[in-house]
Amino acid sequence: xxxxxxxxxxxxxxxxxxxxxxxxxxxxxxxxxxxxxxxxxxxxxxxxxxxxxxxxxxxxxxxxxxxxxxxxxxxxxxxxxxxxxxxxxxxxxxxxxxxxxxxxxxxxxxxxxxxxxxxxxxxxxxxxxxxxxxxxxxxxxxxxxxxxxxxxxxxxxxxxxxxxxxxxxxxxxxxxxxxxxxxxxxxxxxxxxxxxxxxxxxxxxxxxxxxxxxxxxxxxxxxxxxxxxxxxxxxxxxxxxxxxxxxxxxxxxxxxxxxxxxxxxxxxxxxxxxxxxxxxxxxxxxxxxxx
Amino acid sequence: xxxxxxxxxxxxxxxxxxxxxxxxxxxxxxxxxxxxxxxxxxxxxxxxxxxxxxxxxxxxxxxxxxxxxxxxxxxxxxxxxxxxxxxxxxxxxxxxxxxxxxxxxxxxxxxxxxxxxxxxxxxxxxxxx
Numbered sequence: 001x002x003x004x005x006x007x008x009x010x011x012x013x014x015x016x017x018x019x020x021x022x023x024x025x026x027x028x029x030x031x032x033x034x035x036x037x038x039x040x041x042x043x044x045x046x047x048x049x050x051x052x053x054x055x056x057x058x059x060x061x062x063x064x065x066x067x068x069x070x071x072x073x074x075x076x077x078x079x080x081x082x083x084x085x086x087x088x089x090x091x092x093x094x095x096x097x098x099x100x101x102x103x104x105x106x107x108x109x110x111x112x113x114x115x116x117x118x119x120x121x122x123x124x125x126x127x128x129x130x131x132x133x134x135x136x137x138x139x140x141x142x143x144x145x146x147x148x149x150x151x152x153x154x155x156x157x158x159x160x161x162x163x164x165x166x167x168x169x170x171x172x173x174x175x176x177x178x179x180x181x182x183x184x185x186x187x188x189x190x191x192x193x194x195x196x197x198x199x200x201x202x203x204x205x206x207x208x209x210x211x212x213x214x215x216x217x218x219x220x221x222x223x224x225x226x227x228x229x230x231x232x233x234x235x236x237x238x239x240x241x242x243x244x245x246x247x248x249x250x251x252x253x254x255x256x257x258x259x260x261x262x263x264x265x266x267x268x269x270x271x272x273x274x275x276x277x278x279x280x281x282x283x284x285x286x287x288x289x290x291x
Numbered sequence: 292x293x294x295x296x297x298x299x300x301x302x303x304x305x306x307x308x309x310x311x312x313x314x315x316x317x318x319x320x321x322x323x324x325x326x327x328x329x330x331x332x333x334x335x336x337x338x339x340x341x342x343x344x345x346x347x348x349x350x351x352x353x354x355x356x357x358x359x360x361x362x363x364x365x366x367x368x369x370x371x372x373x374x375x376x377x378x379x380x381x382x383x384x385x386x387x388x389x390x391x392x393x394x395x396x397x398x399x400x401x402x403x404x405x406x407x408x409x410x411x412x413x414x415x416x417x418x419x420x
Contacts, residue, residue: 041305048301048367052334052360151303151371210362213321213335222336223358233303 004276007269011262018258024090025251032183032244039180039241046234049227053196056220059210067217069162069224072195073171078115080170080194081105082161084177084235085125086243087144092250094178094186094243095124101188102176106133117170121157149236151229158229165194177235178242184249186242193231196224296328296364298344300352300373307352307373308344315366316343317359318410326366333361337370339411341418351376353418355411376418388415 002010057070083102085095102125109116118133120126121141130137139160143153161173173194178186212219298315300307315326318340326333337357344350357370394400395408 038304042303044306045301045303045369048360049358049369052358052367052369055360055362056334154303210332210334213319213324213333219334219336219358226358230303237304 002272004269004272007265007272011265011269014258014261014265018255018262021251021254021258025248025255028091028244028248028251032241032248035237035241035244036180039237042234042237046230049223049230053220053223053227055210056216056223057196059212059216067220067224069165069194069228070196070220073168075171076114078117078170078172079109080117080119080161080164080173081109082119082121082157082173082175082232083125083129084175084232084239085120085122085128086239087123087142088243089124090250091243091247092253094246095122095128097186097188098176098178099125099128101190102129103132105174105176105190106136115170117164119157119160149240151233154233154236155229157232158225161194161228161232162225170194175231175235177239178246180238180241180245183245186246191231191235193228196227294328296366298366298368300342300368300370302369302371302373307375308350310344310346312344312346314345316341316345317368318342318354318414319359326361328364330361332363333359335359337368338407340414341376342368342373353379353414356407379418381419384415384419388412388419391415 053070081102083098085098089095106116106118116133116136118129118137119139119141120129120137121143123142123144126137126140126142141157143149146153164170165173172192175189175191175193177189177191179189180186294313295311296313297309298312299309313328317324317326318338320336320338323340324335335358337354337359339355340353342352342354344352352373352375354368354370354374355372357368357372359369360367391408391412395405395412400408
């Protein structure tokens with residue numbers, strides 16, 4: 001049975017923890033609004049970019065000579081996995097969910113006898129992945145000191161991917177990140193970016209014949225690398241919104257749990273206080289009786 | 292029948308403008324290009340220059356690069372560098388000019404880069420006047 005003093009201390013510490021989680025929730029909520037706005041504003045760009053590429057792919061005249069970034073190298077040997085996570089913890093299952101998905105993919109790739117290369121972005125993902133897959137990690141990025149991630153950072157990573165591709169370091173590139181659906185739902189995703197994702201043409205869509213200036217190949221040569229950076233940037237935006245959303249829900253739960261704990265401890269505290277008073281009374285009365 | 296079509300300029304982080312217009316002039320990679328309603332579907336690149344949206348009052352945007360798609364009377368411009376000319380101040384333009392001049396002075400740039408930079412300088416100098 002803990003003493004009254006112990007209980008009092010415990011209640012105090014839980015209450016101050018509650019204050020911290022509450023503050024973190026407020027901060028996350030404010031940041032979430034901005035991040036969500038950014039993610040929503042950024043969506044059209046990446047979508048339209050993807051559309052243009054799809055249209056281009058359709059009208060390409062000579063598939064044999066098409067850029068390798070679009071059609072792939074023809075072999076399927078080395079996979080490059082880019083895992084995007086946050087730099088901060090205390091955001092519920094956000095980082096673990098991405099890592100879980102990534103790890104299951106790693107296992108599959110390795111069991112199929114293929115080569116695996118990993119690039120991590122964000123320190124939390126690195127911590128989780130390096131335990132098992134340290135030898136496969138070829139590059140680590142962290143933008144901890146950046147307040148907000150802009151297109152520049154996405155371009156750094158995009159260029160890195162393209163450089164590796166030009167050096168024939170990999171055949172297939174997959175991006176892991178959390179897709180922001182709403183505040184309580186974030187879906188971890190694996191998106192293939194190299195070779196470009198070719199969703200089948202919808203039947204009812206009319207096939208427009210475009211005029212190109214300059215030639216298709218030249219446009220594709222220039223557009224595909226840009227598209228990779230764009231997709232990375234989109235993943236960043238989605239991730240940022242997801243991180244804040246996830247943190248907000250996690251901190252909300254923590255605040256509620258702390259509240260419950262305080263209630264329970266207060267009841268305990270009151271009970272044992274009552275018990276000690278009763279005990280003292282009994283002692284006094286029985287002492288008086290024995291006289 | 293109205294002679295208008297929609298134009299939309301989108302940058303990676305936001306949609307810059309979406310409006311109706313009857314004519315747009317874009318600095319396409321191979322020369323300036325005027326676009327009217329019912330232009331045939333088109334995909335092209337931009338070089339540094341001015342996008343001129345002709346409504347009642349002309350609206351001009353400075354761009355350094357970008358991708359353009361026109362289909363079904365929808366003009367879509369994807370660029371990460373669009374800036375409205377009236378919102379650019381002189382100091383900003385001057386720094387851009389001196390940066391480009393420095394780059395042009397270097398010997399190791401390719402012809403393509405030289406071509407793009409010279410257009411950028413020309414456009415910026417024109418704005419400055």
